[in-house]
Amino acid sequence: MVFMTKKIPITVISGYLGAGKTTLILHLLKCKMDKRVGIIVNDLAAINVDHKTIVNSPYFSEADRIIPISDGTISTSHRQKLVDALYDLATSDEIDLILVESSGVVQPDVVAASIVKGKTSTTQELKSVCYLDTNVTIVDGFRILQQFLPGQGEYNQDFVASNQLIVNQIEFCDVLLFNKIDLLTLEQKNYLQEIVRQMQPTAQFYETKFSQIAVNKVLQTHLFNAKKSLDELNLSDPLRLLNHAHETQFKINSFVYRRRCPFHPQRFNSWLDHWPPEITRCKGVMWLKTQPARVFTISQSGRAMDIIPSGYWIATLQEWEIKKMFTVRKNLAAIWDKEFGDRMIELVFIGQNMNKDQIMHDLDTCLYQSNEPIDDVNDPFKLKH
Numbered sequence: 001m002v003f004m005t006k007k008i009p010i011t012v013i014s015g016y017l018g019a020g021k022t023t024l025i026l027h028l029l030k031c032k033m034d035k036r037v038g039i040i041v042n043d044l045a046a047i048n049v050d051h052k053t054i055v056n057s058p059y060f061s062e063a064d065r066i067i068p069i070s071d072g073t074i075s076t077s078h079r080q081k082l083v084d085a086l087y088d089l090a091t092s093d094e095i096d097l098i099l100v101e102s103s104g105v106v107q108p109d110v111v112a113a114s115i116v117k118g119k120t121s122t123t124q125e126l127k128s129v130c131y132l133d134t135n136v137t138i139v140d141g142f143r144i145l146q147q148f149l150p151g152q153g154e155y156n157q158d159f160v161a162s163n164q165l166i167v168n169q170i171e172f173c174d175v176l177l178f179n180k181i182d183l184l185t186l187e188q189k190n191y192l193q194e195i196v197r198q199m200q201p202t203a204q205f206y207e208t209k210f211s212q213i214a215v216n217k218v219l220q221t222h223l224f225n226a227k228k229s230l231d232e233l234n235l236s237d238p239l240r241l242l243n244h245a246h247e248t249q250f251k252i253n254s255f256v257y258r259r260r261c262p263f264h265p266q267r268f269n270s271w272l273d274h275w276p277p278e279i280t281r282c283k284g285v286m287w288l289k290t291q292p293a294r295v296f297t298i299s300q301s302g303r304a305m306d307i308i309p310s311g312y313w314i315a316t317l318q319e320w321e322i323k324k325m326f327t328v329r330k331n332l333a334a335i336w337d338k339e340f341g342d343r344m345i346e347l348v349f350i351g352q353n354m355n356k357d358q359i360m361h362d363l364d365t366c367l368y369q370s371n372e373p374i375d376d377v378n379d380p381f382k383l384k385h
């Protein structure tokens with residue numbers, strides 16, 4: 001039995017794929033005011049891109065802790081992993097608060113139930129060492145613009161599965177961040193806010209750009225009232241939700257496209273023009289034949305696409321620097337290739353009913369073929385000086 005002098009507060013961050021959850025975590029790390037933060041990142045895909053993004057951030061300090069849980073559907077086994085990870089963090093005596101980034105397809109009431117009622121594999125009660133403090137839901141204003149069609153003053157009831165998830169996330173929260181307002185006109189913003197407010201009249205409501213919010217609005221707010229919130233959903237036993245039902249219901253799946261050769265920039269750019277609409281979310285890194293030194297980061301959600309240069313491949317560094325990186329980056333040896341170093345294309349795709357074989361095949365046709373001529377003057381990804 002562990003006796004805790006203080007229980008550790010937990011903020012759970014929910015929101016559909018690409019809504020801005022990792023962006024919020026990075027923002028909170030930047031302005032955390034001397035708190036040691038434990039983070040659990042529950043990513044849907046087999047490789048945890050969010051974990052890498054957070055660890056590589058300059059705001060992630062040595063005092064912080066992070067635990068990635070991949071394939072994050074919060075099925076029964078993942079729920080146990082979450083509970084065990086929370087318990088380990090809370091009892092480590094090394095952190096002051098915990099952030100949980102839910103994978104985009106998890107219903108927040110399921111996560112809340114895990115925290116409120118969870119027991120570790122060794123039957124320790126989670127609530128003896130930590131407590132659910134705040135449920136934050138981030139709503140991607142740009143995405144719901146495309147999904148919530150104009151109705152007669154009420155939101156459209158005919159939601160497809162992903163909409164239902166978004167609605168669940170909106171309905172179950174203490175704080176709602178209405179994000180990506182920079183992508184909306186004033187009229188669109190007002191219309192959507194009305195819809196969201198109809199679904200969630202009680203939560204604290206904030207409009208945000210890039211998830212920028214004052215720390216005290218989302219951390220240690222004491223806004224979650226466990227009994228009331230769980231009872232409101234009429235869950236006689238909240239743990240009954242912790243099965244695979246929602247995974248099949250929403251038919252959302254993921255795969256990783258990984259190659260050890262670069263894209264031909266023009267061909268890849270043409271492929272982007274015919275983006276398969278069933279891909280909800282894509283994120284990862286890309287290597288271009290025309291710019292062999294640069295890492296390009298891709299982040300797409302809905303119709304919004306970001307492709308930005310984000311530093312240089314470690315393989316481009318001096319030999320002594322590379323050696324040093326091997327001691328700093330624990331996973332570098334695992335991904336290092338004798339010929340190409342860390343250069344790779346690694347893209348995670350998440351969506352509903354995606355045609356994986358077709359997408360993989362189409363992307364393969366975008367790869368650079370050895371000895372083919374290449375025109376780097378017309379590289380569409382070239383930075384304009």
Ligand SMILES: Nc1nc2c(ncn2[C@@H]2O[C@H](COP(=O)(O)OP(=O)(O)OP(=O)(O)O)[C@@H](O)[C@H]2O)c(=O)[nH]1
Pocket residue numbers: 015016017018019020021022023024050103104179180181182183208209210211281283299300301306
């Ligand atoms: N224009 C705009 N882009 C934003 C805003 N907030 C986040 N983004 C971008 O949206 C993309 C997705 O943001 P993330 O923070 O990775 O989203 P996420 O919810 O963690 O995504 P998943 O982990 O895949 O569910 C990134 O390219 C962000 O830079 C915003 O307010 N406005």
